[in-house]
Amino acid sequence: MISGFTIKSVREGIAKGHFSSEEIFKVYAEKIKKENKKLNAYLSVFEAKKTDLPREEQGELYGVPSAIKDNMLIEGTTCTAGSKILKKYKSTFDATVIDKLSKAGAQFLGKTNMDEFAMGTSTENSAFGPTKNPHDLKRVPGGSSGGSAAAVAADLAVFALGSDTGGSIRQPASFCGVVGFKPSYGRVSRHGLIAMASSLDQIGPITKNVEDAALIFEKIAGYDKFDSTTLNKSVPEVSKKLNFDIKGIKIGLPKEFFGKGLSPEVEEAIKASVRKLEETGCIIEEVSLPNFENALAVYYIIVPSEVSSNLARFDGIRYGHSSKKSPTLSDVYLNSRSEGFGPESKRRIILGTYALSSGYYDAYYLKAQKVRALLKKDFDNVFKKVDVIVGPVSPTTAFKIGEKASDPLSLYLEDIYTVPVNLAGLPGISVPCGLSKESKMPIGFQIIGKYFDEETIFRLAYHLEETLK
């Protein structure tokens, strides 16, 4: 059976004539048909397009079958963002990342499951049922890009796109034992991404190895006139520099990362990987991020505030669910939103509206943005001394479905190592670094880089991956 493809092996297979672009698509489409029922990784699937191009017209991703998180628009297809309110929404244009992948020749197998509007860490907040972790169907795949991570881990796609607002690429990648990369804020266009928290959202790849993540990053990054937060800086050819020597790279290990709440088996795996990097010639230094412990509180003010504003557009008037039993305009708003949004969306909209309301704005929203500035300064100070920061992605491995669903705050704590990275706009990657001895679930190693220095992250991640093989 043909399976287990990477971008490189698909390219080789097509170049050597072992299969065509259409054939490889069908192999994956068949596999999805068989296995998606038990995983619920895909919410919708597409037909193969006739794309057999002559060699000279084939892009670098020609024929590579991919999965797209269901909050990115592909023209003419359904885009739900994991919400009942958009159950029947049809995309009217291609997101910039979709346009770029199409031009490079990638094929789209379908759209993947996610927590509603990307709010969650387990995909249990999806209106269309949770995705299961391919390593253990009783466990969550992480979230919010849980469908994308599960699809790649189960080889139901060669690669996938996810979005990361507070860890939504890195944490599911960690839980599913695949690579997940969140680029610097301003690197990848969000045009055509359904907005959650606009000052934090970034799109990035979920892949089977570091090289594939580098290849996809190069293809989707760059300035876009449709997203005024993208920076007009050249994108480094990171995939060509992966095997560059890493001797002498300075690695910071924040002492705050190894405190209360971190499970011993995750701590052990992280420290073992740090020793490997040290043996390769990296210099390890203990550093401090004093505001690390405040990051989550900052995040859970800023995100709901931005959510309450971004989700105001869903009003039952122009598109999306519209309540039929509503005699007045005001009832249309109230009923459409109450029927259409799930509990986590409502919770965050209400929390955000509260934080932004007159009388509370200074105490919550403004205060959070000030502490955010302090956190950014902590990172700036550390990056004067070291090239990268490393640590866990999540304090635990994948937990059981339903285990934490009753307590939103305990789910929020899953994000403790990933949210500071988004708040500071930095790039970060999750690389598999071992399995739990007890549950056999994957553990992810996080590498955080300087702003716009994705290259060092990729080089280090590549060497770690090689060392652990």
Next chain:
Amino acid sequence: MITNKEIQKIAGLARIKLNVKEENKFKKELSSILEYIDKLNKIDTENVEPLYQTIEISNALRPDRHRKDFEINEKLHKNLIGQAPHSQNGFIKVKSIINKK
């Protein structure tokens, strides 16, 4: 502790209708989240400028000219307006705002 009255007021501002069960659940959950968040008030932020975003761009301006990036044609018009629950003659139709008495 946030009160039921406050929850109802905020939900109303956000145009969300809550039933009694939701109201009580959110009251409990939001109170524990707010309690957690409250730890920020112990931090000294005197003379700290707020950080609203992390890129160095302050204003991204473009010439005030029609870019022709999205030309409205019949198909795009249909795809956009066609998703509204009510439309008439190519316009989105909404319920009347002022009642005739």
